[in-house]
Amino acid sequence: VLIATVCSPISYLPLKFALSGTKPPEQTCESREQRSSYLKHRSPELPPYLLSKLQEYERRHRRCGPLSESFNTTSPLGTHNDFSDGEFRTDDCKFVVYSPSQGLGNRILGLSSTFLYALLTNRVLLVDFGPDMEDLFCEPFPNSTWYLPETFPFLFQLQTHRFRASYSYGNLLKRGKIDQDGDSSSSPALLQIFLQDKYNEYDKLFFKDENQGFVERVPWLVLIHDGYFIPCLFQMQSFRSELEKLFPDQETVFHHLVKYLFSPSNQAWGQITGFYEAYLAKAEERIGFQIRVFEPKQTPFTAVMKQITSCTQKHRLILPQSDEVTLRNEKSKSILVASLSRKYYEEIDWMYGTRRRQSTGIAVYQASHEGKQHSGDNSHNMKAWMDIYLLSTSDVLVTSSMSTFGYVAAGIAGVKPWIVMIPDPYHPRGANESACERAINLEPCFHFPPWFAYPDPPGTGGPVGRCEDVSWGLKLV
Ligand code: GDP
Helix, strand or coil: CCCCECCEHHHHCHHHHHHHCCCCCCCCCHHHHHHHHCCCCCCCCCCHHHHHHHHHHHHHHHHHCCCCHHHHHHCCCCCCCCCCCCCCCECECCEEEECCCCCHHHHHHHHHHHHHHHHHCCCEEEECCCHHHCCCECCCCCCCCCECCCCCCCHHHHHHCCCCCCCEHHHHHHCCCCCCCCCHHHCCCEEEEECCCCCCHHHHHHHCHHHHHHHHCCCEEEEECCCCCHHHHHCCHHHHHHHHHHCCCHHHHHHHHHHHHCCECHHHHHHHHHHHHHHHCCCCEEEEEEECCCCHHHCCHHHHHHHHHHHHHHCCCCCCCCCCCCCCCCCCEEEEEEECCCHHHHHHHHHHCCCCCHHHCEEEECCCCCCCCCCCCHHHHHHHHHHHHHHCCCCEEEEECCCHHHHHHHHHHCCCCEEECCCECCECCCCCCCCEEECCCCCCCECCCCHHHCCCCCCCCCCEEECCCCCCCEEEC
């Protein structure tokens, strides 16, 4: 396992502190203190009830988490390796472990959703990050750690089996092993909640109100999910009224969660602010392009560029009128192009940058071009995090359809993005479809909800509706 954020030195040594009972050293997190001067859009205040619940959560995390005495005396650390019976109780402390997969955007959505589930069900969130996630974030919860200790007995299985386990909720349900009305002595100590995109009809029943009673009795949950399932929580009667109290404005649920949970570590912050100060700070307006092409070999570059330019031209996102206008009196602008490929940066630079038009006052930049997505690579994830955060300093954001990377940048920025419909072999994008749509709010799309979460009949209001970019997705509206 992992484990280090420069921001909180304790994360190098969670177990040491846990075992010795020593208080963790003073934590600093520069980004938390400084970011408001980089993010242009004033964040809406945390609703008072949400604030009080977060404070209550922090107290619980301190009381139950890996640095607490209670964790070391009552958790299943070290000695046991069988979770099949209810032997390992943890007093009134219950946990949900998040085990990540896929890219950084997916992980941030999955973790945000899991944290909200922990908040609603009085659990403590722990993360099972591998070394590829080192040094990206500050510890979110004061005087504690969210890292699962290395001696967690099932760590190896967690890291190598990111598919449906025999102890998953769906499997138990399928095998008739779930006693809905039983008491806690009849429930397992560990349960996997498998909610990946290929989850089956049994797994999906986790999102049914009547099944939460059983789940609630299990002290350790391991949640495998890489998207934004919060719209489904809003569709559950058991959580709806509490969620409405927590988030009086449902359009900023993700915005609040992502800013609370994910602050760049001091190392990441140094890189982000270094680039920002050198290239972006001076411009009067910042425009961020996030260009994500899922099937680059089968998607013509020109088809993607056509969608991007028709969006920017139609909505005058870069130039106020036609291309030819003299821009002497215009604001100075910087364009940041975030993409795995360098070609989009070169094309946009050629179209708008100073090489071709000295007078425009537009400068085009790219912080990295990694070529393709790598898995398990810490410096690659660091560059992704840097791009997400740099994008979030934009005044105007242009993102790509279906991309969780873009959802996260927009959520942190607090800026409703223009979502460009990127063509691919399955979605060629017809000439009469619009090239982009303005997001109606800052909420990400849940790409694979269970059928019963759709409003019935469709469009009947309620908290969820259709996504702009994924016809089968659901989002808070
Ligand atoms: P999604 O696949 O677009 O939904 O976004 P994810 O973040 O889940 O996965 C894509 C991964 O590819 C990212 O986490 C990065 O590792 C990489 N990637 C994709 N686009 C970019 C980009 O613009 N910049 C950087 N640095 N990496 C990117």
